[in-house]
Amino acid sequence: TSQKAGDTGRGNDDGKTKVGLVTKTDSNPFFVALREAASAQAKKDGAELVALAGKFDGDNEGQVAALENLVQQGVDAILITPSNSTGILGAIKKAREKGILVIALDTETEPKDAVDATFATDNLEAGKSQGAYVKAALAGKEPKLLMLDGSPGGTVDEMRHRGFLAGIGIAEGDAKILGKESTNGDQNKAQQAMENLLQRAADVNAVYTINEPAARGGYAALAARGRAAQVLVGSIDGGCQGVQDVKDGKYAVTVMQFPKKMAEQGVQAAVEFTKSGKKPGGFVNTGSVVITDKPVAGIDSKDTAWGLQNCWG
Amino acid sequence: MRAKTSEFILRTPAVGPAIALVAAVLVFSLTTNTFLNSDNLSLIVQQSLVVGTLALGQTLVILTGGIDLANAATAVLGTLLMAKLVVGGVSGTVALITGIAAAVAIGALIGGIVTGASLPPFIVTLGMLTIVTAVSRIYAEGRSYPVTDDVLGLLGVRQYLFGHIEVTVGMGLALLMFGGAWYALTKTAWGKHVYAVGNDPESARLSGINARRTVLSVYVVAGLVYGIAAWQALGRVPNADPNAFQMGNLDSITAVVLGGTSLFGGRGSVIGTLVGALIVAVLRSGLTQAGIDSLYQDVATGVLVIVAVAVDRFSRRKQR
Amino acid sequence: MRAKTSEFILRTPAVGPAIALVAAVLVFSLTTNTFLNSDNLSLIVQQSLVVGTLALGQTLVILTGGIDLANAATAVLGTLLMAKLVVGGVSGTVALITGIAAAVAIGALIGGIVTGASLPPFIVTLGMLTIVTAVSRIYAEGRSYPVTDDVLGLLGVRQYLFGHIEVTVGMGLALLMFGGAWYALTKTAWGKHVYAVGNDPESARLSGINARRTVLSVYVVAGLVYGIAAWQALGRVPNADPNAFQMGNLDSITAVVLGGTSLFGGRGSVIGTLVGALIVAVLRSGLTQAGIDSLYQDVATGVLVIVAVAVDRFSRRKQR
Amino acid sequence: MSEQVPVLRARGLVKRYGKVTAIDGADFDLLPGEVLAVVGDNGAGKSSLIKALSGAVVPDEGEISVNGEPVRFSGPLDARRHGIETVYQDLALAPAQDIATNVFLGRERRRSGPLGTVFRLLDAKGMREEAARILGELDIKIKSMAQAVETLSGGQRQGIAVARAAAFGSRVVIMDEPTAALGVAESAKVLDLIRRIRDRGLPVVLISHNMPHVFEIADRVHVHRLGKRVGVVSPRERTMNEVVGLITGALRLSEDGGELVEVYR
C-alpha cells in the first residue's frame, strides 16, 4: 500500500500506523486536550501514538530534536503544533524527505506549504471576536482597558493581543489602554498582575485576557476589590472550566477553540495515509465560537449550555 | 559607636537586605502616589506569601550547603492532591493532611537519596523536579481544579486590623513559620547542627554531629514547609493548577540569596529570606505602579535585584 | 592492578560519567532496534551541540565557584543580533563577529560586576538573565528571524565521513573548543589559576594569584563560548527566536554536574561536561525510540539522571 | 607487654588510598590510666592511625577493641559513644560559628525545665560562660566570645579544640598535636590539663613532635614509622636521642623489644 513506508524500512509491517505527535508543551491544558483526543482517536483506529513536547512554549530546539527522534524511530506520520513557524522547517523537511506525512496542528508554518496539511485555528480571528464582543457589550461606553497578556514574543500571544485590539478598535499605545502585564497565562501571575494594575487603574471597565487561567486570576483580584461586577472580562480558550466560569458570571465571554477536532482529524488523516497513501492537503480552519450567556447584537454566539457540551479539557 | 553599628550589621545578617528593602519602598513611595498605602502594602505581603514560604524551606536546604529545585513542584503536587481529593469527596482536613504528607514524603525521599548515596542535591532535586512535575501533569489529566472547601481556603480568609489594614490568615501562619524557623535555627541544637553541617561537613562529622540525620531532617522539614506552601497557594488562588509556580524554585532561591544567605551553605538567616521575598514583590508592584511595561520592568527588576545585593554587601563591607 | 584502575578513575574525572553514558547507550541498543546506528548517533551528537557548548562555558564559570544563569539568554541575544543584522544588509561575517562580540561584552559585564563588587554570581547572572531576555524580546519586536546567510549557517553544513557517518562543521568546531578548553585548563597556568581560585579563593589570593583577573577572564572567555553557541544554534536551526533556549541555563548546569564537576568550584573537567551533555541527549533519543511519551519520558529521565550521577559517585567511592 | 587489658587496642590495621598506604599493618595498645605518646616522622601515619581509632576513617583491614571487646566504628559518633574523644590535627571546627557553639557542638546543653524539654531552648548563656571558663583555665585569651572561629588566631582555634575534647572525654582522650600552634605558657597549661585528665583516671593519647613535652609527660612512647608501630619504649629508660633514632630509622628495637640496635644503611 504505502509505497514510501516500504522502502525506508519503517515498521508498519504489522499494519499498525505509527503516529508521532509533537505539541508545544506538555502542560498547557489546550495541548493536553489535543494530546488526549489524539490518543483516544489513535486507540480507536488501532494506531500507535508517541506524544512528545517541547519543554516550554517556544522550545523550538526541543521540537526539532523530538522530530528527529521520531524520524529515527520510524513513524509514518507526524502531527506538530510548531512553537516557531519558521524554526521548525528544516526538521519538517527532513521528515518529509523520508516519506513521512507531516501535518501542522493549531499553528501554521511559514510558508504554509512546508507541511502536507494544516488543521488550525486562527488566533487573530479569535482575538478579534473577543474584542468585538467586548466593544459591543460596553454599549458605547468609552473602554478603559487592562490587558493580561501571555508571554512576551509568543506567536499565539501576539496574535490574540493584536486581534483583540483590532476587534475592539483601539490602536496599540492608545491611552484607553490603562495598563498591560505579562502573565504567561498563569492564574497566579495574572492575579498578582491585576492586583498591582488595579492599584493605579481603579476605574477600569474592560479586561482582555490571554486565556482562561489568566481570566480567572484577573477575576479573583477584581472580586477581592469588589470590582468584578463593574468590569467586563473577556477570554479565549473554551476549556470546560472556562465555560463554567462564564456560566457562573465570572467573566462575560470566552472564545472557544477546538483542539479535539484538530487532533482527531490529524490522526484520521495519518491512518488514511498509511492505508491508502492518500495525503490530506491545504488548510483546514477548525474555527472558533463566541460563548456567552449575554449575547449582543451583531455577534454570533452560543450559550454556555452549548459550550459545556462542546468544551475540551 | 561606629564599631557598635557595624558589629550590629555584621551579627544581624538581615540588616543589609532590610536596608535594600526600605530603600526600594522609599523610592516607589516618592515616585508614585499609588504605592504607599496600607492596601497596597498588604497586597505585596500577600503576593509574597507562597514564594516566601517556598523560600523558607529553601533557606533550610541551602544552609546545609544543598539546593532544592523541586520545591515548587512539590507544592504544586500538594495543591493537586488536596483539590482532587476534595473533588473525590474526601473532607478538607483529610485532603489537607494528605497533601502535606505527600510533600513530606517527597522531602524524605530527596533527603534519603542525598544522604544515603551522597549525591549532589542539585542533581537529585533536578531529577525530582522533572519527575514530580510529570507526575502532577499526569495526575491532573490536563485540567486545573477549583477549590471551594473552607479548610483548604482558610489561609485566604481576610480580616481588617485597626479598621483598614487587610490581613489574611495566611499572613499569620507565615509569620508563625518564619518565627518558628528562626527559633529552631538559632535557639536549638538542631539549628546549630544545620549551620555546622553546611559550614564544613567534614568538621561537623568529626565533631560527632550526625550529619546525615541532620541533613535528612532538613529535607523532611522543608517538605513540610512546601506542603504548607501548597495550602498557602490555595488560600491565595483557590485553584490547583499543574502549571502553577514553574519559576517558583528560581524565585525562592532569589529570595534566599537576596536575603543574604550564602549558596555555599552555613551562613544566612530566615529573616533575611523574608526580607528577600518582600523585595521581589515590592519591585514588581512598584514598577507596575510606575506604569512601566512588562519588558522594561524586567530590565529594571534585573538591575534592581543586582543593586539590592550590592547594597547588602556594601553595608557589610565596612567590617573587612 | 586494582589500585591502578581506581587511581585512573580518580585522576580522570570523566571516567565515571563515561561509564554512565556507555551504560545508557548499551541499554537502548539492546532494548530498541532503531537506536544503535550511525545516523542516530550522529543526530544525538548534533542535538547536544548547543547545550554542550553552553555547558562548556558554564563549566569554566562553575570551576571558579560561580554559576551562570544568563548563558543561554546571552546566546539567544547573539543569534538575534546576527540574524537581524543580516536582514539589515550587513554581511554574514560582520554580523557573526558583532553577535559574538556582544556575548563577550555581556560576559565582561557580568565578570566586572562579580569581581568588582564581589557580588554572588548567582544573583548577578540571574539579574542579567532577566535583563538580557527582556532586551532580546524588545529587540526582536515579537518576531523570529529566519537565517539564510551562508556564514551564519556554516556550522550546520553536513558531510559524510567514510561514506555514511554524517558529521557537521559544528561538530568539528565543538571538538576543537572542548579540546582547547581541556588544554587551557590542564596545560596552562591560566587553567591552574582557575582551579585554584575555585578551590579556595582566599588561599589563591594569598598565593599571589590575581584572583579577580582570573575570574574576570573566565567570564569573558565564557561569553566568547556563548557567542559561538549562538553560531552553533543558527547552524542547527537557521532561525533566531527570542523564546528559544529558555531552559538552556539549567540544561547546561545539568550537563556540567552530570559530568562530575562540583558546584562548589575547583573540581571537575570539561571532558566530563561533554559526556554529561551527551547523556541527556542519549536519554531523550533512546526513550523516544522506545516509544515512550514525553510525560513518562520526563519521569524516566528524572530517575535516570539521578542514577547516572550515582553510577559516577559509586565508581569513585572505591577510593574512600 | 602488660597483664592489664588495654582500654584501646588495635591489631594489623591497614588503610590504603590508591597507591598510598597510610596505615600498613599497625598495632596499638593504650593501657588504663596512662599517657601514651605517639611519635613519628611527618607522614608516618600517626594521624591516620588515630583517625582509625576514633572512627573518622574506616580501616581496610585489622581489628580494634575497647576494653577487650571487639568494635567496628563506622563513624566518629560510634567512637564517641564509647567515650573516646579526639582533638584532630585539623581541629574539626565549624569556622563560621562562635566559640561556645564550637565547644559544645554535638553536645549542646538545654535550659532546665519545660523551656528545655518542650521548647528545646539552648542554655546559650550557660554554655558561653562554661566555654569561657574552660578556655580561661587553658590560659587561652579571647577578646570577644562572640567571634566566629574563623577569625581567631591559630593558637586560639587550637585551644578551643583541646578544651572541647578535655571537657567531654569519658573514657579515652586522644590529642593529635594539641600544642603545635600554642605559645609557651599555653602549652604548659595543656600539659597540666593532660596530667589532670590522667589523674581523673582517663588514659590520654598524645601525638606530638615536641620531644621535651613527650619526655615530660608520657608514661610510654609508641614510635610509629612507615605506617606501623616499630616499638614502644619507656621515656625513663631511653634518651630523646634514642627515640629520635627510632623515629628516623637510624636505630631499631631488637626482636625481644629490650635493646636498641643500630641500622646500617
Added chain:
Amino acid sequence: MSEQVPVLRARGLVKRYGKVTAIDGADFDLLPGEVLAVVGDNGAGKSSLIKALSGAVVPDEGEISVNGEPVRFSGPLDARRHGIETVYQDLALAPAQDIATNVFLGRERRRSGPLGTVFRLLDAKGMREEAARILGELDIKIKSMAQAVETLSGGQRQGIAVARAAAFGSRVVIMDEPTAALGVAESAKVLDLIRRIRDRGLPVVLISHNMPHVFEIADRVHVHRLGKRVGVVSPRERTMNEVVGLITGALRLSEDGGELVEVYR
C-alpha cells in the same frame, strides 16, 4: 636601633575588626641580612602584623616602607612584586590540586620555545621534578607526587608551603610558624634552610613559639604583646626565661630599652 635602613619597616599599624583590635599601633623593623624572630602569646597579633606586611590585610592606620620607600599594599601580589614571600600560618594551599601545582602556584614555569611562548604549555615535568627536589632538601617525604594536597599529612602540607616561599623569596622571606607541624628532623632542616637563605643575604622573619629554635637561629627577637611591639632583644644578651617574661607581661623593658623591669600585678 641601628644606622642601617630597614628592609621592611612599619610604624603605628592599626587593624580593627568590629570590637576586636588585632593590631594596636604596632611598629616593626627588619634589618638587612638578619633573622628576626617574632614571638608573643597566642592572639598577640603576630599573624595579623605579618599579614599587614605581606599585603594580605590592609591596615586601618599606619605606614609601611620597603628599603626606606613608603609603600601601600592592596593585596599579596603587591608585596610579592616587592620580593616579599610569605608562609602563612594557614598555609594558603589549593587543597584539591597536586603538590607541584601548589609549589609553583602563581609562578608556573612554561616550556621553552614556541610551545611555551605561543602555546603557553607548562613545563609539568620540570616543575614536578623541581618540587620533588625542594621537598627532598627539606627531608619531607611524600609517597606520591600526584597526591592532592588535601590528602597530605599536616607536616607534609607545611613542608610544601615552606618550600614554596623559600624557593621564590627575592628580598624578604616571612615564615609564620613554619615548623609547628614538623617533626624533629624536618624542623632541623627548615632551620638549616633559614640559615641558607640568610647566607644568600636575604633577611628572614620567623614567627615561632619554639624558644629553643628562636634562640638557636635568631639575630634579634621582636616581642609582641597585646597587638604591639613591646621590645626587641638580642638572644645573646637575654635568656629564654626573660623573653618568656616579656611575652607574658611579667617583665617589661625599661624606657631606654636596655633593662628588664619586673611588673607587679
